[in-house]
Amino acid sequence: MVSTSDAKRIVIEPVTRVEGHGKVTILLDEANRVQQARLHIVEFRGFERFIQGRPYWEVPVLVQRLCGICPVSHHLCAAKAVDRLVGGESLTPTAEKMRRLMHYGQFFQSHTLHFFHLCSPDLLFGFDSDPALRNVVGVIQKHPDLAKQAVMMRKFGQEVIKVTAGKKIHGTGAIPGGINKNLSIEERDALLNDMDQMLQWSRGALRIARDYTLQHLEEVRDFGSFESNHLSIVRADGALDIYDGGLRAIDADGNRIFDHVGNQAYLEQIAEEVKSWSYMKFPFIRSLGPEDGWYRVGPLARINTCDFIDTPEADGARKEFMALTEGKPNHITMAYHWARMIETLHAAEKIRDLLNDPDLQGEDLVVKGEKRREAVGIIEAPRGTLFHHYRINENDQVVMANLIVSTTSNNEPMNRAVRKVAEQHISGNAEITEGMLNHVEVAIRAYDPCLSCATHALGRMPLTVELVDHEGKVIDRRAKD
Amino acid sequence: MPEGTADILLIGYGNPGRLDDGLGPAIAARVAELDLADVTVDSDYQLTVEDAAAIAEHEVVIFADADAAGPEPFSFRPVEPQRGDGFSTHSIEPAAVLALARDLFNASTRGYILGIRGYEFNEFGEALSEKARANLHSALDFIEPRLRQRDFEPSAAGGDLHPTRGYATINGEQACATEST
Structure with missing residues (x-):
């Protein structure tokens, strides 16, 4: 619950069910009208510096340490850049399809988890519903089948990643100019055993997102949009x-x-x-x-x-x-969920098609060509377009790295969404309630921002929301672990 | 399965690219090298919901993680399943993943948290700090005999748990041994 006083500044910290670290600051005037609403993302800096001096072939492994949430995206994006550095951007069919399989596995598990465990409580129970139930606990109580589906779908996606990327922490699947292994028949068959079930659950998840959007169209059409x-x-x-x-x-x-x-x-x-x-x-x-x-x-x-x-x-x-x-x-900002579930079904269809493609058992894994000193890799991560840009010296050491992550691209849109929802649901109210602030979080969550690239150690908090008065005094903070 | 002979899962989690946040994966790697019978070792950047399915297949799970503010050199304590609304990121807390294992898979897995104190988290880097490395060694010395004996109760393997606080706070081997004997 958020209280108000003569002072008028709201700070939400952390925004729950959002990745990583960040802070929302809502500045009110004396009449509780929103004057300013901003999402501050605490981005860890220094990765570009950290990677300088390292040999280029280490980059696809090192960049996974950038983010514990989507290491596969960074792994593959860096690998695409490094492919060009070794003149190996025209991959063999086996190498490209193995990488694609890895990537679809990442999409499948990431989208599924976000939808079922982070967003579905808002959709199933309503933005203003009892916060004690408006979470995954409520989903388990009311829809245990959906909660279990989410775990099993996530597990399936992780299994796809495991057989293509190797270890979870030291994924080495993609190497300069190719891939370090193909897919064995045993690995393929194990995944195919679950494939029909995954497709069926994907269709069900899509139906939930679609139906929600259409049934609440008047409510969501202008919500943070x-x-x-x-x-x-x-x-x-x-x-x-x-x-x-x-x-x-x-x-x-x-x-x-x-x-x-x-x-x-x-x-x-x-x-x-x-x-x-x-x-x-x-x-x-x-x-x-x-x-x-x-x-x-x-x-x-x-x-x-x-x-x-x-x-x-x-x-x-x-x-x-x-x-x-x-x-x-x-x-429509809330249509992100519907779009995300379309992509989930697409990922499942692609995984099925790739598993049935004999190229995945091919033996030709790596190509090389004329070396270059500079290269860019671009990929679509689950949260959006990801850019990796590297330059190396004559000793094969990285001398420049520039990364644009998807949450950075969505920075301005998320700020606009926060501002709009704050104006729609907070401005002018004498009392600011938890439900009102949840509306702000709902808008942010639609983007599935990865504020991570951070540690998660015990005792660490992911994000804050602050309410600030016209004199700059913080009058309320919100924090959940 | 009788107590003391159960299959054990140790999950060490954290980001080895964030200095001491790599304590979890580091101890997982050390335990894996021991190649202990009936002990499965996993490591990941963070604990996630699908771990509930793996946990449900074991009698005991140990969550090994860096602890940013806990006691030195480490703490070891049982953790009970607890449904939480704190699914604040794609990672979840040990109590919550145990609750998922219980609620979704009817599991009765016993859980323990091994929290190894770390100090440096906010920079990129692959090396543990000197103090964190020392804490890692202490934690490994503590957990290895318990894994071999498959017994995690306070009296096990020299009994260096701290029962009065409800969990094991290990402030150095000598001090612990004195307190518990």
Whole structure:
């Protein structure tokens, strides 16, 4: 519960069910009207420095330490950059398909966990429902079958990663120019045994997200929503592709801002702005400038930017999703969940198709070519577009690294969502309740931000929310472990 | 399965790229090298919900983690399943994952937390601090005989638990032995 006084500043700390560390600050005036609402993300810095001087072939392993939440995304993104450093970007079919299998496994487990364990309490019980039940405990009590599904789906995704990447902490599957193993028949068959079940559960999860959105359309249409640009990579034919493709950005009406931009040329299109009040940078599209060039990434952006999905069930779901906005980009923040579950079904379909592909038992694993000194890798992580850019010296040591993580790209959109929800649900109220503040968290959670890249040791807190008065005094803090 | 002969799962978790946060994986690696019978060792960046399924297949689970503020050199205590609303990240707490194992898989796995005190967390780096390394050695010396004997009660293996506080606070081997004998 949040109290108010003459002073008027709200700080929510931590925002629950959000990755890592961060802080929301809501500044009120004397009449409790929201004057300012900001999401501060405590981003650990120094990784680029940490990696300097290390030989390039260590990078795909080292970068996994950047984030304990999505190590596979960093592993594969770095590997794609390092492929170019060794002139091995044209992978063998076995190598590319093994990497794709790893990546779809990561998507499957990440999206599933986020939906069932972090977001479904809000969707199943309502944003204002009893906070004692509006969590995974409530899900277990009311929907034990869903809770168990989530665990088993997550476990399946982790098994896919295990057979493609190796150990959880020291994943070494992707190596410069290829992969270090293929998929054995035994590994394949073990996964195929569960495949039908995973597809069935994915369809069910999609149905929950879809039905929720459609049944609550009036409630969610304007909830933390706003028009924006969207960005992702897409395949050469315009298909959704989370592993490889050119950059595509569209405006709020769906017009192309740029299309099929090669990964190595990303800096010609994307720049980053620094703001005094945030540790995180604010990326923007150069041609539009920092004021108008911010964009969204992640599931909603990917479904908006792609022309189609190359698996039938997910593409059918995409068509229905896009029909809601008559083919124009969908800007509903809460529609991230629906889009995320479309991608979950897509990942399941892809895993099934790959497991039935004999190329995964191929023996040709690595290619090499002419070495380069500089390279960029871009991949779609579960939370959005991920950029890795490296330069090496004549001794093969990294001398420059630049990373743009997906949560950084969503920094401005999340701030806008927080501001809008604060204005909609907090502004002008004499008493600020837990339910009101949960609305702010719901909007942030829709983006599935990874504020992590941090430690999780016992006793550490992930995030705070503060209420601050017009004189700058903190009058309330919220914290849960 | 009679007590004392159960299969044991040790999960060491943390990020070895965050200095002392790597204490969990470090002790998992050391225990794995011991190649103990009936002891399964796992390590990950963090504890996650699917660990509930693996926990449900064992009689005993030990959660080994870095502790940012706990007693030196380490603490060891039983943990009971407890449903929590603190699923604040993709990682969850030991009590909550035990509750998941119980509620979703009907498990009655006994749980213990081995919290090894760490000091440096906020920078990138792969080395444990000197004090954390010493604490790791103490923790390993403590846990190895218990894993071999498959007994984690206060009187086990020299009885260096601290019963009056409800959990084992190990402030050095000599002090512990004095307190518990």
